[in-house]
Amino acid sequence: MILSAEYRAQDRLEEALLALREAGVSAEEIALFSAKPVELPEGLLDRPGRMSLVSILCALALGIGFTSFMFWAQLDYPLITGGMPIVSAWPVGVVIFEVTMGGAVVGVMLSFFLQGRFFRRPRIAPPAGPRDPESIVLSAIVPDDRKDEFQAILSS
Amino acid sequence: MTNRAQSMTADAVREMLMRPLWRISGPWLAAVLVCLAVVGAAGYAWSVQLSEGMGVSGLRRPTYWGLYIVNFVFWVGISHAGTLISAILRLTDAAWRRPVTRVAEAITLFSLMIAGLFPVIHLGRAWLFYWLIPYPNDRLLWPNFRSPLFWDMTAIMTYVSASALFLYLPMIPDFAMLAERSTGFKSSVYRALSLGWIGDDRQWHALERAMKIFAGVILAVAISVHSVVAFDFAMGIAPMWHSTIFAPYFVAGAIFSGIAALILVMAALRRTLRLDAFLHWKHFNNLGKLLLTMCVVWLYFTASEYLTAWYGNHHAEMAVFNKKVSGEYAPWFWTMVVCNFFVPFILIGVKKLRNIPTLCVSSVCILLGMWIERFLIVVPTLETPHLAAASGRYDPSWVELTITAGTFAAMILLYLLFSKLVPIIAVWEYEHDSLG
Amino acid sequence: MAEETNTQPTNKTHKWGMAIDLDRCTGCEACVVACHAENNIPTAGPEQSAMGRAKHWLTVDRYYEGEFPDIQVKYRPVMCQHCEEAPCEPVCPVYATYHNEEGLNVQVYNRCVGTRYCANNCPYTVRHFNWFEAEWEAPLDMQLNPDVSVREAGVMEKCSFCIQRIHRGKITAKEEERDVQDGDIQTACAQSCPAEAMVFGDLSDPDSKVSRMAGNGRAGLLLEEVGTKPKVFYLERAK
Secondary structure, X not given: OEEEEEEOOHHHHHHHXXXXXXXXXXXXXEEXXXXXXXXXXXXXXXXXXXXXXXXXXXXXHHHHHHXXXXXXXXXXXXXXXXXXXXXXXXXXHHHHHHHHHHHHHHHHHHHHHHHOOOOOOOOOOOOOOOOOOOOEXXXXXXXXXXXXXXXXHHHO | OOOHXXXXXXXXXXXXXXXXXXXXXXXHXXXXXXXXXXXXXXXXXXXXXXXHOHHHOOOOOOOOOOHHHHHHHHHHHHOHHHHHHHHHHHHOOOHHHOOOHHHHHHHHHHHHHHHHHHHHHOOOOHHHHHHHOOOOOOOOOOOOOOOHHHHHHHHHHHHHHHHHHHHHOOHHHHHHHHHHHOOHHHHHHHHHHOOOOOOEHHHHHHHHXXXXXXXXXXXXXXXXXXXXXXXXXXXXXXXXXOOOOHHHHHHHHHHHHHHHHHHHHHHXXXXXXXXXXXXXXXXXXXXXXXXXXXXXXXXXXXXXXXXHHHHHOOHHHHHHHHHHHOOOOHHHHHHHHHHHHHHHHHHHHOHHHOOHHHHHXXXXXXXXXXXXXXXXXXXXXXXXXXXXXXXXXXXXXXXXHHXXXXXXXXXXXXXXXXXXHOOOOOHHHHHHHHOO | OHHHXXXXXXXXXXXXXXXEEOOOOOOOOHHHHHHHHHOOOOOOOHHHHHHOOOOOOOEEXXXXXXXXXXXXXXXXXXXOOOOOOOOOOOOOOOOOEEEOOOOOEEEOXXXXXXXXXXXXXXXXXXXXXXXXXXXXXXXXXXXXXXXXXXOOOXXXXXXXXXXXXXXXXXXXXHHOOOOOOOOOOOOHHHHHOOOOOEEEEEOOOOOOHHXXXXXXXXXXXXXXXXOXXXXXXEEOOOO
């Protein structure tokens, strides 16, 4: 079941989190709801992500894809140039750069939506009703049989 | 000015930042109507041009490019406001940037939207602009990837989409907050725009990571975009266009005019939305110092450009040089130098003279000076081509002047609407810095 | 594109060029008028011309030397030089101007969207733009050349070395089952010059008149230092 507690002080929140982790709750089963980003010490509630990797891969994919498309299209197209090269690597270098950057943007947006688990029903629902913007709500999925134990941790 | 906002609670901060939303006042409405009128006039001017032909403009042989291209370069330059502030300051983690980022990013997006119109407006057959896009067709049409104008199109499209997303992403938490605090149709629109934001740590982490990467990407794109716009000129062989310094010159000039525009917009917002508690002297001072740096950098680039042209004494280049520095365009040229260098250098450099009103005066002068600089880059070169017998003159017509006025009105209009729909300072970013 | 090769009677590829003898040119501008008539170029009218919108594919530039009464006037007809390394070609975003195998700088009116970058990049400023829809007052509208299209407003145009006459010359030669001879194809300007100062022909044929003129000691190129490799040779006595 899902237990929640509201915190105002950063240190109390960190204590509770540490206690939860030590009691065996995994990061996957914990969520913090706040009105602004919360900075926690490393290792406490890490959310591994691969945003940089995804954006680089998307950038390369789009860049190489569009470059190939450009070269194939130019060569496939029976244009007469009377000597001037049809395909010219340096002049199209700018276009390749822009499209690669565009690919990075697409990659970032994709992994933003994936990592943030948008467009999905959240595993732990956010607390309902208007909240104090300065408070942080800690919610955790705990096994039913240990409910009292975790209740104690969260109320302390 | 005391840091009053820091002594306020988060709720009070929100109240203040959300107060202007959806509240229509008399002066605001009047401003919107005036802007709409000017934009309408510009629309009419363009429709005349579309129906009668480019001949209604002041363009002619040999000045085939005129005010439209001047405006295009000018507005792309202004767009570097957001990029510099948001991207560079984000990457260097400069805390003072937080109240300023959304203002700057909005300037970027709006000025890019305006700039993006001009490559279409200046086309002889504007309704065929889509032929620059490589799409499969049976008419043997294909764009020329080697043309700097094609690079322009890809660069601007990438920059506009990246800037739009860069502005939109940090607005998501604010949209969620606005959805909670409003009702009915407004609430459902804001909720839709917030994409189901629940504010859990996973989403905050993803947002911060995304913004960090975005900042780096957008910085690279912004520099390349203005370099590509500079390449439109530098890749050609027209006298005094074919200069290797153009790409960095344009980027530096863009950052320069961008900061000036940002200072003006910030000062205007501070006055009209009563944001004294958020936008302090510290912000203006820092931007002023950046402006002073860019002022000197601008002088450096301009001096390099003109000195090398003069010393090289190439006959075609000297014809253009003399026209600009001592001939027919000399009053414009020296006005530009005074506006871009002397006025800001004195008003910002002398500490006693530095305050918000004088910063605004400097900014207005710089915007004027930079517009004149773009004009002096485009027109005198075209008036004095390689073949002297083809020399001519350029006089903009009412169509071009109206459309120019329309773009300034459009910028103001977009900003007026924006400030009523979205909090102009990112609430969560502000709280994160000063209260968190 | 592919149609070019179909009109070739043999596999012979020409290299079209012109030679203009400036010492013969009298500045009468008959060539300009002939060009207008042949290529359906509308007249701009007094107001537009005062603005600088006179559209002459071929202009006769006048250079004055000396003071009155010892003035010398030199005339130089300038048209598209059909440069081998034309700066106008790489910059067109829709590939509306390119170089064909016969050395002509070709302008495809249907592709042009009117960015006018090509005109800015031409060092000879020989490219013209259609500012308005072309109009001819009746009955002048009945003298249009059916071999040449009338350009829409918003499209670039320039001297084409009378490509329609080149095509006609090649088709005639093919029908008569022979090669194109020197002198078969004449551009309108060369045809109408009373002083026979303008000559059009095949530069790849060493015996053609234009090749011999180009090899003349008096021959030179306009704005040679820009490096565009133009194909119009100007002959003038060295000073």
